[in-house]
Amino acid sequence: MRIAVCVKQVPDTTEVKVDPRTGTLIREGVPSIINPFDQYAVEEAVRLRDAAGGGEIVAISMGPPQARSVLIHSLALGADRGILLSDRGFAGADTWATALTLALAIKKAGEFDLVLCGMQAIDGDTAQVGPELAQLLGIPQITCVDKVDLDGKKVVARKLVDEGFEVLEAKMPVLLTFMTPSDFVPSNPPFSKISKAQKKPLETWGIKEVDGDPEKLGLKGSFTTVTKVYSPPRREKAVMLEGSPEEIARKLADILGKEGFF
Amino acid sequence: MADPIQVDLEKCTGCGLCVKACPFDAVTVVDKKAAIDERCVLCSACVQACPTEAIRIERREVKVDLSAYRDVWVFAEVGEGCAKGVSFELLGKASELAKELKQQVCAVLLGHEVRRYADILAENGAGRVFVAEHELLARYNTDLYSTVISGLIMKHRPNIVLFPATKLGRDLAPRVAATVGLGLTADCTGLSIHDGMLLQTRPAFGGNIMADILCPHTRPQMATVRPNVMPKPVPRRGMKAGIVDVPVKIDQKSIRVHVKEQVKTCAVGGKKIEESDVVVAGGRAACEGDGFEVLQKLADELNGVVGASRVAIDMNRKPKSVQVGQSGITVSPKLYVVCGVSGAIQHTVGMRGSKLVVAVNTDPGATIFEFSQYGIVGDLFQVIPALTAEIRKRKGR
Structure with missing residues (x-):
């Protein structure tokens, strides 16, 4: 069983604070972490590899040199090999150019039975790279999966849909994107595993190593262009309603009635 | 290769506004000049912040004829026995955009025996409805839906294609985008026309920042749109749309993912949250x-x-x-x-x-x-x- 798992380094958006005076992001002291959905994908990769009786998990991350730390983390969780896709020519990639870069790297790294991704990254929240990557690799996709098992050469995955969930089956190779189940507690690898992870193979690949065309990757290969980044319009401070529960209820009913809610 | 982002050291005054503007902590001031490191993702926040226009990003300039691409399309998602509410929200927004572009609103309707929804789509703004009916389309399947829609896009060349940012839409739209090899903007909360182009606004960083996004050089411009953000239009009773029948050639063999079980967990008889x-x-x-x-x-x-x-x-x-x-x-x-x-x-x-x-x-x-x-x-x-x-x-x- 060979599994490729795509991981991204993201700022811990739960730690991002907005400067109340200027309305801009305060990035100082915000830790960089592995995207939580990707952490689940790595842990599932390890479980599936072991259930299949062994194999190889290749963790792949595209990002600046600092993103190496999420690969070390993935190796400590049990991945066997890491590939860091880092090149200034990859920078500024939209989801299409990102998926294209990952597809080139995965093809270069050999044949895979499974390609696993987090459903979305918590900094961009697009959920587009997984399906785009599946199409570029020419394999089927099952998105928004919270549970998966193997059945011979097939995977059986529980996919969350708008109405509830579906149990889907597909022959490998297939790409899955993971949503974390509510009872998921991410493992924190102990120091011994982190130090062992440092000895596992971890390569850095650039445009040359993935046989990429610099005109088709990064900012140049992107179809969409960010023209402006700004703070969302700030809400006025909440109006606090005071009094006895009955007084508050009357005030609130006035407001909700005026807005036509009943 | 030269870095696509460059600081003009003569114009840079070292004021540090770019350092504050950078959401990725990639800019520092060294010897009173801005320096940008590899954490930069070319988001352009610093370019906007710079008072002396000292920072430039080199972008791809492609000149292609975009005028051949016309009309604003909406993928009409169908729910239990009806087109979903979000489809109407998208049609309302599409009507606004189409009016400004002087183009037509078209709905794309896929499923089994779904033609009966064409009228309600017309009443909500669709001037034309592409109807693709097949019994294998009765249930959503990524490959089949993506194949049909990609084919339509390549044949009819729309200017804009909008999908709902529901779980279904977010599974389908990127697959379509990658099939036709085009850009796609996720989960937009704002859409408007800017210099004839679709200006797409979306939140990022857990809603802590907003980004405006354009798709300048290719068509169609595609986006998924967050439900419950755009207002529903006031339906115009009795409106009819031109129906375009879409021939569908698909078979069981092209289904690669099979449904074994479906469980509905949303409140029985109740509304979805x-x-x-x-x-x-x-x-x-x-x-x-x-x-x-x-x-x-x-x-x-x-x-x-x-x-x-x-x-x-x-x-x-x-x-x-x-x-x-x-x-x-x-x-x-x-x-x-x-x-x-x-x-x-x-x-x-x-x-x-x-x-x-x-x-x-x-x-x-x-x-x-x-x-x-x-x-x-x-x-x-x-x-x-x-x-x-x-x-x-x-x-x-």
């Missing part, structure tokens, strides 16, 4: 005693549904299908009443698109009040029943 105008949500405090029943009574009076923060799902008080937040769903109702939720970003990211937020919390310092228009420091077990009673009284019961 994403489509509800009113959501009454509870957190830890609502997990005590009959907290969620108390909330349900208020929701019933307001014709709304009950939502929950993650803790209530972990404690088995509410099903996963009503979990609002990062690992749950995103809602943007007209009214969000939130009780006993502290306001951690994991929750607020799922509700900050709500129009009117009323928060009830015993802690006056709770972060949730920063996301609310009205706040009540108090116990939900006192405030909510009083409110429910007051509303009942005013309704004359």
